[in-house]
Amino acid sequence: MNNVIALVFWGWIGVILYHIFPQKTNYRLFTIGSLSLLFLYYVTHSLLVFSSVVLWIALVHAASYFIQKKWIYQTYIAAVIALFVSFKLGLFTTGDHNILLENALPVGFSFIMFHSLALLFDRANKVIEQPVKFGRYMTSALFFPTLLIGPFHKFTDFQNSLNSNYLYKRSIHGYCLFCMGLFKFAFSGIFLKTNFLYSIPLTEQQATASLRHPFTIMLILSFYLYTNFSGFSDIVVGLAKMMGFDVPLNFKFPFFSCSMAEYWRNWHITLGAWFREYFFLPLNYRLARMKLFKSTQVTTKLSVFVTFLLIGLWHQLSLKMLAYSIINALLVVFLFPKGSTTRWISWPVTFFAVLCINALFLSDSVGTFIKLMESFYTNSATIAEYTNPRTLRNILFAVVSLLAIYLCEKLIDRLSDYNKDIDKKIIAANFVVCIILLFFGITLGLSGVNAVYVGY
Amino acid sequence: MNKKHLSTLFIVLNLAFSFSAIYYVIDHFSHAMPNTIRKKSNQRFGKLMRNLPVISAKPEVTTLFLGTSIFQYFLYPPDFDKPLNDAGIESVSYNLAFEGNFGLGLYALNNRLMGEFSKNQKKFKAVIIEICPASMNRRTFNRHKLMIDVGNPDVFMNKAAWKDMFIADPATATYLFLNSHMPAFDWQYLEAYAFIQGRIYSFERKPRFAGIANIWSLPQFYERPEWNLEKFGMSGWNLPASQIEFDQMQNKMHEPDEWKAMLADYFRGNGLNENGGFMGYEESLINYYIESVKLAQKFADNVYLLKVPYAPDFQQLADKFSYEDYVLNKVAAQTSATVIDYTKSFDFKDADFADAMHLRQESMKQVMTKLAHDLKDRYK
Numbered sequence: 001m002n003n004v005i006a007l008v009f010w011g012w013i014g015v016i017l018y019h020i021f022p023q024k025t026n027y028r029l030f031t032i033g034s035l036s037l038l039f040l041y042y043v044t045h046s047l048l049v050f051s052s053v054v055l056w057i058a059l060v061h062a063a064s065y066f067i068q069k070k071w072i073y074q075t076y077i078a079a080v081i082a083l084f085v086s087f088k089l090g091l092f093t094t095g096d097h098n099i100l101l102e103n104a105l106p107v108g109f110s111f112i113m114f115h116s117l118a119l120l121f122d123r124a125n126k127v128i129e130q131p132v133k134f135g136r137y138m139t140s141a142l143f144f145p146t147l148l149i150g151p152f153h154k155f156t157d158f159q160n161s162l163n164s165n166y167l168y169k170r171s172i173h174g175y176c177l178f179c180m181g182l183f184k185f186a187f188s189g190i191f192l193k194t195n196f197l198y199s200i201p202l203t204e205q206q207a208t209a210s211l212r213h214p215f216t217i218m219l220i221l222s223f224y225l226y227t228n229f230s231g232f233s234d235i236v237v238g239l240a241k242m243m244g245f246d247v248p249l250n251f252k253f254p255f256f257s258c259s260m261a262e263y264w265r266n267w268h269i270t271l272g273a274w275f276r277e278y279f280f281l282p283l284n285y286r287l288a289r290m291k292l293f294k295s296t297q298v299t300t301k302l303s304v305f306v307t308f309l310l311i312g313l314w315h316q317l318s319l320k321m322l323a324y325s326i327i328n329a330l331l332v333v334f335l336f337p338k339g340s341t342t343r344w345i346s347w348p349v350t351f352f353a354v355l356c357i358n359a360l361f362l363s364d365s366v367g368t369f370i371k372l373m374e375s376f377y378t379n380s381a382t383i384a385e386y387t388n389p390r391t392l393r394n395i396l397f398a399v400v401s402l403l404a405i406y407l408c409e410k411l412i413d414r415l416s417d418y419n420k421d422i423d424k425k426i427i428a429a430n431f432v433v434c435i436i437l438l439f440f441g442i443t444l445g446l447s448g449v450n451a452v453y454v455g456y
Numbered sequence: 457m458n459k460k461h462l463s464t465l466f467i468v469l470n471l472a473f474s475f476s477a478i479y480y481v482i483d484h485f486s487h488a489m490p491n492t493i494r495k496k497s498n499q500r501f502g503k504l505m506r507n508l509p510v511i512s513a514k515p516e517v518t519t520l521f522l523g524t525s526i527f528q529y530f531l532y533p534p535d536f537d538k539p540l541n542d543a544g545i546e547s548v549s550y551n552l553a554f555e556g557n558f559g560l561g562l563y564a565l566n567n568r569l570m571g572e573f574s575k576n577q578k579k580f581k582a583v584i585i586e587i588c589p590a591s592m593n594r595r596t597f598n599r600h601k602l603m604i605d606v607g608n609p610d611v612f613m614n615k616a617a618w619k620d621m622f623i624a625d626p627a628t629a630t631y632l633f634l635n636s637h638m639p640a641f642d643w644q645y646l647e648a649y650a651f652i653q654g655r656i657y658s659f660e661r662k663p664r665f666a667g668i669a670n671i672w673s674l675p676q677f678y679e680r681p682e683w684n685l686e687k688f689g690m691s692g693w694n695l696p697a698s699q700i701e702f703d704q705m706q707n708k709m710h711e712p713d714e715w716k717a718m719l720a721d722y723f724r725g726n727g728l729n730e731n732g733g734f735m736g737y738e739e740s741l742i743n744y745y746i747e748s749v750k751l752a753q754k755f756a757d758n759v760y761l762l763k764v765p766y767a768p769d770f771q772q773l774a775d776k777f778s779y780e781d782y783v784l785n786k787v788a789a790q791t792s793a794t795v796i797d798y799t800k801s802f803d804f805k806d807a808d809f810a811d812a813m814h815l816r817q818e819s820m821k822q823v824m825t826k827l828a829h830d831l832k833d834r835y836k
Contacts, residue, residue: 019464171463175470242467431470438474443481 003148010039011145011239018243023166032139039144057138060116065131067123080113114152114274115141121278128156145236151250151270161245173415174241179434180412181234182441187401188227192220201364204371214375222358223402258346259336263354280307305329320366328357408433515580519547522585536824543828566751583756587763589783590774590813592741710807719769719812737783749791759793764823765802770812796830798823
């Protein structure tokens, strides 16, 4: 069963219930909580796993009550890290399958882990002073749209959304995001993957194919990753907003960044924010207090390095992700760290760096990535590919679609400020855009489109 | 009207417009192009079923041949009946086209045939079913996982099965139902879709709609072919406009580079995983095949499994990376059906093949002639 289809199905049930039932806090908590539990059972298909997850949530909740006893949450952190490492090392793997990841917990492990750690840290740092109620915490942790691949949202934000009034602007914005996400996701899988990539991750054979220029492959890989991941995120955020919950956006025009630091502020924003708030800042603070280095800049750079190492290894315990995290850390620290005065120099350089790291991310190994880079020199037969009318047509369609995605995102972004009055023309334009996006999103279809990020 | 109604109106109206547009386009094409996939499915199964009273007038002397490949028809449609009839064997042939290779289609068809024949208690003299171990791999399985998960091959032929499916998996059922008119959710299409990604389809044709996205270049958007493939069970199929196009494609395909790339693509799609390792056979597909053979044994006195040869280059790859005897032996052991293995019986060259796993018309004739002679000996 395609996770996205399940999410859309259950999400729309949630939206309809939100509009039918009275919009009081307890009603909403009950409907969303019930739907989240049902969804969890639906994706896990196992009473044992379902109970284990609920027990896990209950244990975290209990730990948050006794937060003054440090050993409790320190033990919890150690246990979570041990479980996480065992996941990534594939201790539950039999043959080609990871039993837990594919059958039991195909989704949600990372999200629940981040969510629980954030709660414990917030309680320990007294950001949340009062003990949280179990029902609310469980609904927040298992909030079903975000259970698959995030975006990560905090418990406090969830609670605020729960108590907030109905906002028609939020609903319209959510709907537009949903249409946009559906289109992007379908576009990534059906079009980019089918016509250009054939299979993900990139294999050595594809990387060295004689009729494909490496730069084209890198461009397509990056756009594929972006449309796939941000498409999924937009569907999630859109559904959540239509249900009255403000879940933060995960992407903000990342390809227009002029430095790698800016790129990471605009790409997978919520993950970056989590690591910044709960890992990078405390680490930097402690290192600064220890006064290991004279310069605070060196301390910050070291913290950046360690943070990226952790982000990389969180994705996967492998040589590829180690290289990925080190390259990222180096780029963040040394590539236009304070931005450049001339945008026309910094943007192309950053863009190329982004293409490289995304290609590495989607390669099956470091060797494949190196082969891809080598083929910049060895590959000369590029004309044949581009003179094929079918390829030209596909490229034209890809360029037009990407341009359309950019313009539509800009248009939908105009709806994101709920405090401003929105021009009726903007609403009308969004109305038309949504019809077009939904039309192509549904007719392109989601069958066989896989979310790249679900594995993490 | 308060603000809440404004957003509800926005969403509801938008959904209404979008789905109207989708309905309009699909409806337009389903009228303009008379062959939606579902209709084709019904026509093809229907044709066989309609003809059954005729072909099964004397089932006890009739041999039923079930071919299992769309390619065989797509490139050079062979005539299975003629060689058998020439050898004095009364026969009827039927090609399962897309559904055949992965077992479920065969299972569904045999279910139907069994239902049909259990009424009059008559059995065919023999049923010959093609077997293709290379297709019974995990890649094929994954490609059809959605359908296999549903676990009921009748879903696409029997409306009552929708109810059971809805109870088992409401989201999938709703999704399939909403898109039931669309080929993307028909298992025939799933197979076609996989082929579209490969080289076999990647020749220039005449797109009718938009002309910019491959998705709109699906078979149903093409004009009707000039050929009459009705007799092969391909009623309503849209093929490239002429045989010349096929010949051009064929010549292009046998250029050495293209041929090598195609073999690699083919084998990657049919046996190797991304890292070059053999994927292993998918037991559930083999089991479906075994069940299908067992069903066939209920409406036939003899069941033969025919293994046709692969292109020599491809055979080398298959010998190197896979163990095809495993499938053949397993099916034979569990069903006690006779395997007629022609893997090494002919001296074919690569040029005798339409592609890696499919014979040209002329080569297929040779296979069928040999089969006819073999059967004649067996029937004595």
